[in-house]
Amino acid sequence: MxxxxxxxxxxxxxxxxxxxxxxxxxxxxxxxxxxxxxxxxxxxxxxxxxxxxxxxxxxxxxxxxxxxxxxxxxxxxxxxxxxxxxxxxxxxxxxxxxxxxxxxxxxxxxxxxFINIPDDCPESVSEPLRESFRLFFSVPGAAANNVRIAIEELLTALHVKRFNVVKGKRRPINLHQRIDLLPRKHVLLKDLLFAIKWLGNAGSHGNNGKNEITTDNVMDAYELTEHILHEIYAPKTKKLAALAKKVIKKKGPTK
Ligand SMILES: [Zn+2]
Structure with a gap:
């Protein structure tokens, strides 16, 4: 970028x-x-x-x-x-x-x-990201908020629950708590997700000067999101491990 x-x-x-x-x-x-x-x-x-x-x-x-x-x-x-x-x-x-x-x-x-979205990334996640790219230059705050929406959708795609049932009623679980509910294997991504949450928050409420979001902040959110999506949907370590396995099996270069 x-x-x-x-x-x-x-x-x-x-x-x-x-x-x-x-x-x-x-x-x-x-x-x-x-x-x-x-x-x-x-x-x-x-x-x-x-x-x-x-x-x-x-x-x-x-x-x-x-x-x-x-x-x-x-x-x-x-x-x-x-x-x-x-x-x-x-x-x-x-x-x-x-x-x-x-x-x-x-x-x-x-x-x-702005970022490379892996092919395997669900449409429910990539769609709000594209909406964010559309708004980037004209309404940075709304662009940041759309990254936050993409993160909510990502958690849903990773089967993190959205609601608690209290006395027979569905209560939405807030984004912070949902990030905490991430499966163990994604634990290293938690801090990155929390950072995006804060940037998205500023985008939602930030017309009072103090928390006004800049295009740099939105680009921070994009870079964090790109890393997260690649870790989940196109992990390099997994690809390289598969390549190494192939070479070892062949005891030489693969074709
Ligand atoms: Zn071209």
């Missing part, structure tokens, strides 16, 4: 290397003549005496094309932009200034893919 490409604002002179969501090999490049930017209604008002160029607010839209010749996927992208006053030293060491347009993506269709 290239965090810089996914979180930083970009300039048209150096757009980020977003990885193509379809082939996962090529990068997405802005298709020639498709980038449009306009100032919004409020931004166009220059009447205030204190007006400065950094009050400018753009919306933009463009098409992106995958650089992989075998793929050439087309992705549509929209976002917002602003003007940043940049003071710098030129090659003679003299101080100069410039106003530079910076852009921040808000939405991609099809959505970008």
């Amino acid at each position: 290239d965090r810089k490409a996914l979180k930083l604002a970009f300039t048209l002179a150096s757009p980020p290397d977003w990885i193509c969501p379809t082939c996962q090999k090529g990068v997405l490049r802005i298709k020639k003549d498709t980038f449009f930017q306009e100032e919004g209604q409020a931004s166009r008002d220059r009447s205030h005496e204190a007006w400065e160029p950094d009050w400018i607010a753009y919306v933009y839209s463009c098409l992106l094309v995958c650089t992989n010749d075998q793929c050439k996927e087309v992705v549509s992208n929209v976002g917002v932009g602003s003007v940043v006053h940049h003071v710098y030293q030129d090659y003679r060491g003299e101080v100069d200034e410039a106003y530079i347009d910076f852009f921040q993506p808000k939405f991609f269709e099809p959505h970008l893919v």
